[in-house]
Amino acid sequence: MNEHAHPLSVSERADELEEAKMHEMERILTKSTIAHLMDGEVKMDTSPEMRAKHPGKFFLMGDDPRLPPMPEEPTLVDYFRRRFASTAHLLQSATHALKGGQPEKVVLACLLHDIAIVSFIRCDHGYWGAQMIEPYVDEEVAWAVKSHQALRFFPDESVGYGYPDLYKQLFGPDYRPEPYIVEEYKRARAHKWYMTSRLICLNDIYSFDPNAKVDLDDFVDIIGRNFRQPKEGLGLDNSPSAHMWRTILWPTRFL
Ligand SMILES: [Fe+2]
Numbered sequence: 001m002n003e004h005a006h007p008l009s010v011s012e013r014a015d016e017l018e019e020a021k022m023h024e025m026e027r028i029l030t031k032s033t034i035a036h037l038m039d040g041e042v043k044m045d046t047s048p049e050m051r052a053k054h055p056g057k058f059f060l061m062g063d064d065p066r067l068p069p070m071p072e073e074p075t076l077v078d079y080f081r082r083r084f085a086s087t088a089h090l091l092q093s094a095t096h097a098l099k100g101g102q103p104e105k106v107v108l109a110c111l112l113h114d115i116a117i118v119s120f121i122r123c124d125h126g127y128w129g130a131q132m133i134e135p136y137v138d139e140e141v142a143w144a145v146k147s148h149q150a151l152r153f154f155p156d157e158s159v160g161y162g163y164p165d166l167y168k169q170l171f172g173p174d175y176r177p178e179p180y181i182v183e184e185y186k187r188a189r190a191h192k193w194y195m196t197s198r199l200i201c202l203n204d205i206y207s208f209d210p211n212a213k214v215d216l217d218d219f220v221d222i223i224g225r226n227f228r229q230p231k232e233g234l235g236l237d238n239s240p241s242a243h244m245w246r247t248i249l250w251p252t253r254f255l
């Protein structure tokens with residue numbers, strides 16, 4: 001029991017639990033500053049402060065024991081299974097594209113379009129997601145993933161795509177995208193690969209037949225043919241985005 005004069009708030013209780021858990025651990029776990037910013041706090045974990053709280057312990061520099069263990073040479077499929085917080089929406093979108101007879105390139109783009117949301121950073125997810133996959137996929141796939149974020153806000157009646165009802169529910173009926181999104185939309189609209197990205201929007205569905213079975217196994221071959229899995233393991237290669245995968249692999253490393 002605590003001795004606080006006031007009952008603890010939910011977040012204070014969560015902090016206490018986290019603290020208690022940390023004391024049981026062999027190593028000191030730190031959060032990146034961006035994680036604190038996301039909690040509405042402009043602060044950082046400093047080493048003197050953290051060491052004072054956890055005397056005699058060293059900082060964690062490897063696997064976080066709270067997370068599912070990853071193999072030595074992780075593949076994209078391992079990240080899907082052990083790091084992605086949710087895969088249903090991605091699998092549904094890819095299944096929809098596959099059933100619609102889309103080429104593998106489009107199916108892969110649908111399968112990967114929101115990976116930043118499910119594994120990394122939500123805001124500007126199109127840009128983060130595109131950079132994560134860029135070294136490993138066809139340039140057109142990465143471009144389409146980047147651009148879908150902007151295109152989602154803009155209808156294209158010629159292909160039967162309207163402004164999503166879901167966005168009205170999520171952001172309110174008066175929401176207007178930021179100017180940089182409007183500019184991105186204009187650039188994408190005039191781009192030679194416009195339709196590839198638009199196809200992500202068309203297959204980007206949330207209302208899906210609840211009885212339809214979706215399974216990552218159905219996409220393992222498509223991933224194998226279209227995603228250049230590095231032999232060292234995704235994140236352990238030296239591609240321009242390997243550090244992003246490593247951050248997902250070991251999110252609490254001190255440095
Ligand atoms: Fe998206």
Ligand SMILES: [Fe+2]
Binds near residue numbers: 089113114204205
């Ligand atoms: Fe989506």
